[in-house]
Amino acid sequence: MTTGEIDKSSPRVIAVSSGKGGVGKTFFSIHLAARAVKQGLRVLLLDADLGLANVDVMLGLSSHGSVKQVVSGEASLSDMLLSTKAGFDVLPGGSGLADLTALNGTQQQTLMSEMREAAKDYDLVIIDTAAGISDNVLFFVASSESCLVVLTPDPTSLTDAYALIKVLSQQRDVRRFMVTINQADKVDGELTFRRLMSVADRYLDVHLDYVGNMPAHKEVRQAIQQQRLLQSVQAKKDLDVVLGEILARPRDDSRSSGLQFFWEHSLGQDLEVDINSEARA
Numbered sequence: 001m002t003t004g005e006i007d008k009s010s011p012r013v014i015a016v017s018s019g020k021g022g023v024g025k026t027f028f029s030i031h032l033a034a035r036a037v038k039q040g041l042r043v044l045l046l047d048a049d050l051g052l053a054n055v056d057v058m059l060g061l062s063s064h065g066s067v068k069q070v071v072s073g074e075a076s077l078s079d080m081l082l083s084t085k086a087g088f089d090v091l092p093g094g095s096g097l098a099d100l101t102a103l104n105g106t107q108q109q110t111l112m113s114e115m116r117e118a119a120k121d122y123d124l125v126i127i128d129t130a131a132g133i134s135d136n137v138l139f140f141v142a143s144s145e146s147c148l149v150v151l152t153p154d155p156t157s158l159t160d161a162y163a164l165i166k167v168l169s170q171q172r173d174v175r176r177f178m179v180t181i182n183q184a185d186k187v188d189g190e191l192t193f194r195r196l197m198s199v200a201d202r203y204l205d206v207h208l209d210y211v212g213n214m215p216a217h218k219e220v221r222q223a224i225q226q227q228r229l230l231q232s233v234q235a236k237k238d239l240d241v242v243l244g245e246i247l248a249r250p251r252d253d254s255r256s257s258g259l260q261f262f263w264e265h266s267l268g269q270d271l272e273v274d275i276n277s278e279a280r281a
């Protein structure tokens with residue numbers, strides 16, 4: 001496959017994460033999803049900020065359920081999906097649901113089983129996680145094919161991104177990360193990435209790929225208030241550059257085979273039982 005061609009044989013599964021909150025993960029997730037649809041990809045966005053989710057709010061969607069019904073086995077994931085005007089589907093993460101903020105092993109298994117089944121209909125699965133290093137976050141990132149770390153040039157955001165990468169590499173053996181710098185121009189973006197890389201290179205055994213910056217756009221606040229996506233040509237161009245870089249990254253063969261990996265890596269190491277037959281029973 002040549003660079004730029006999109007391999008549709010199994011879905012790409014990308015977790016979008018950050019150390020510090022409020023840096024733009026949800027903003028990136030929904031906009032990358034919308035731009036990917038424009039490239040002809042079938043996209044599923046999982047709002048994995050469980051219990052405090054807001055993808056549906058940002059998009060003005062009214063949900064009739066969420067991941068809560070999926071993990072409890074009350075509904076299948078496909079029944080809970082919402083379609084967006086932008087052409088991608090969303091699994092809402094549920095709001096005000098404290099019991100979802102730390103999924104137990106059984107809930108994780110159920111969700112993974114449902115995700116793996118649903119993902120067959122998509123080319124790209126984007127998982128918008130919560131900020132920080134909670135067990136849910138580590139689980140979603142470690143189970144995905146790749147991780148996009150979002151940060152801003154703010155020093156606390158940089159420190160927290162480093163902490164996230166450190167914990168993921170040391171506790172979950174995640175070694176490769178894509179990095180994007182939000183609310184930064186090109187120069188600030190590159191500078192911030194170099195800062196992160198110099199400290200990561202020195203202290204951690206990880207590989208960081210820079211996939212570009214996203215400038216602060218004045219239109220964002222208004223778009224969020226109006227529950228719509230950015231319309232400006234420049235914003236779309238900026239997002240397309242980042243998306244192009246993300247999709248041009250080769251799959252990490254040691255980790256990826258779409259959701260098969262998602263499934264096997266999450267469960268296979270810890271469980272003796274045949275989850276497939278258990279899920280069917």
Ligand SMILES: Nc1ncnc2c1ncn2[C@@H]1O[C@H](COP(=O)(O)OP(=O)(O)OP(=O)(O)O)[C@@H](O)[C@H]1O
Binds near residue numbers: 018
């Ligand atoms: N490129 C940008 N330009 C201008 N404002 C932005 C940009 N990206 C994000 N924002 C602003 O930052 C706020 C937080 O963004 P967002 O909700 O996507 O962050 P988050 O990382 O998902 O937060 P949380 O950790 O709470 O889930 C948005 O409400 C928006 O106003």
Ligand SMILES: [Mg+2]
Binds near residue numbers: 049
């Ligand atoms: Mg968010």
